[in-house]
Amino acid sequence: MSFDHRDPGTPEAVWARAPRLRAARPLLLGGIDRLVVLAAHPDDESLGAGGLISLAARAGARVRVVVATLGERSHPGSPTRTPADLARVRRAEAAAATDRLADGVVPELLGLPDGALDTAGEALRGPVAEAAAWAAAGRRGVLAAPWGDDGHVDHEVLGRAARAAAAAHGVECLEYPVWLWHWGGPDDLPAHGIRVLALDAGARAAKERALTAHASQVLPLSPAPGDEALLGPHVLARFRRPAEHFFVLPPAAAAPDAADVFDDVHRGAEDPWDVDSSWYERRKRAVTVAALPRARYRRVLEAGCSVGALTAELAGRADVVLAVDASGVAVDRARHRLAARPGVQVERRRLPEQWPAGPFDLVVLSETGYFLDASQLSTLLDRAAGALEPDGHLLLCHWRHPIEGWPLDGADVHAAVHADARFHRLLEHTERDFVLEVFEPVAPRAAGAGPC
Numbered sequence: 001m002s003f004d005h006r007d008p009g010t011p012e013a014v015w016a017r018a019p020r021l022r023a024a025r026p027l028l029l030g031g032i033d034r035l036v037v038l039a040a041h042p043d044d045e046s047l048g049a050g051g052l053i054s055l056a057a058r059a060g061a062r063v064r065v066v067v068a069t070l071g072e073r074s075h076p077g078s079p080t081r082t083p084a085d086l087a088r089v090r091r092a093e094a095a096a097a098t099d100r101l102a103d104g105v106v107p108e109l110l111g112l113p114d115g116a117l118d119t120a121g122e123a124l125r126g127p128v129a130e131a132a133a134w135a136a137a138g139r140r141g142v143l144a145a146p147w148g149d150d151g152h153v154d155h156e157v158l159g160r161a162a163r164a165a166a167a168a169h170g171v172e173c174l175e176y177p178v179w180l181w182h183w184g185g186p187d188d189l190p191a192h193g194i195r196v197l198a199l200d201a202g203a204r205a206a207k208e209r210a211l212t213a214h215a216s217q218v219l220p221l222s223p224a225p226g227d228e229a230l231l232g233p234h235v236l237a238r239f240r241r242p243a244e245h246f247f248v249l250p251p252a253a254a255a256p257d258a259a260d261v262f263d264d265v266h267r268g269a270e271d272p273w274d275v276d277s278s279w280y281e282r283r284k285r286a287v288t289v290a291a292l293p294r295a296r297y298r299r300v301l302e303a304g305c306s307v308g309a310l311t312a313e314l315a316g317r318a319d320v321v322l323a324v325d326a327s328g329v330a331v332d333r334a335r336h337r338l339a340a341r342p343g344v345q346v347e348r349r350r351l352p353e354q355w356p357a358g359p360f361d362l363v364v365l366s367e368t369g370y371f372l373d374a375s376q377l378s379t380l381l382d383r384a385a386g387a388l389e390p391d392g393h394l395l396l397c398h399w400r401h402p403i404e405g406w407p408l409d410g411a412d413v414h415a416a417v418h419a420d421a422r423f424h425r426l427l428e429h430t431e432r433d434f435v436l437e438v439f440e441p442v443a444p445r446a447a448g449a450g451p452c
Helices: 012-016 044-058 083-101 122-136 153-169 201-213 233-239 258-268 279-291 309-315 328-337 374-387 410-418
Strands: 034-039 062-069 108-112 141-146 172-176 194-198 243-249 297-303 318-325 344-348 360-366 388-399 423-430 434-441
Touching: 012 233, 034 044, 034 122, 034 153, 044 062, 044 083, 044 141, 044 172, 044 194, 044 201, 044 233, 044 243, 062 122, 062 153, 083 201, 108 122, 122 141, 122 153, 141 153, 153 172, 153 374, 153 410, 201 233, 258 328, 279 309, 279 388, 279 423, 279 434, 297 309, 309 318, 309 328, 309 344, 309 360, 318 328, 328 344, 360 374, 374 388, 374 410, 388 410, 410 423, 410 434
Parallel strands: 034 062, 034 141, 062 108, 141 172, 297 318, 297 360, 318 344, 360 388
Antiparallel strands: 172 243, 194 243, 388 434, 423 434
């Protein structure tokens, strides 16, 4: 996402009339006893969740604020401040702002590189997972983080890491937009899950004091070019509303028994997904195969093969394909379809528990990730990371719309891989109905390796 904070952006009056915001359900704080607010940069916590912090602390909740970077690159053209200067200033501002929102709360500053959270790996993923686990230990623990589609790389990486950690630990995840209000419009809001938190006079006053504490962002550093305020009045107007808005992910649920469900599905129809007659299915398979980075693979694992339509396509690009499914009915159908295909094996296996012996140089997870719960997905990624050859690929392709009756949506599955430092994305293909991504393993660093 490319935008300039100096542009006017979307006027606040447009947001005030947005139907999805006007129809948002209230966010109720009753029972919250633990709150962790994650911020990519000092000031994000005050902009997007300052009122939440104030109200939760006043209600007696234990509050933590975790800030990933020190925001040292906020003014890259400054003639008066070096990045080290800005880091010192913003560290002090974060402490002052947090104290104004909740007495005695000291921000936890991770000090990761500003503008490069996509390279932070376990240094980010570990603290986020710890924060989610801490929240999960409460009666009603809540994790709040920047929206995972906010248009700024640091916000998105942190938001998606929080989304995955919250799902893994079964805690509520509140995602707060910051830059969406600037570059986006009402049609860019999520169709579901918007919640509104009304701020009383005390919360609004605390938030205003916190914003004032971030002087390096709301005021010019000096009159010199390059020292202009980053958060001008047109930006701050969106955070002086009498309410804050959050996009809500519910706690993860346990997945139904996939073997039983899909045995019934396949008994009910010869081709339950219309894989042979649907143009969507046939075209999606063609896109999937076209997206493979290599002309040929040695050994492929396809998870959730159903009746074997994609398996047949993969067989044309591989020496060996192992296709597995939890449904015995589906496995029988796939074996019949693929009987004449050399190099194809079809087995009944529950993944990730019955993961086959590797290695593989391609693992395919197409339209199946959301039939796992968060814990199963995490284990599957562990198995895939351990089984992939160094030059291998992990391909994911999933429906982009809500999945009824299962714990995860396609976005949750892909967010979990984005948040996993063991994988690096090679390509992305997004359409209205599905998203396809290919990842490669990240080579482990040698002991003692690092920047010179």
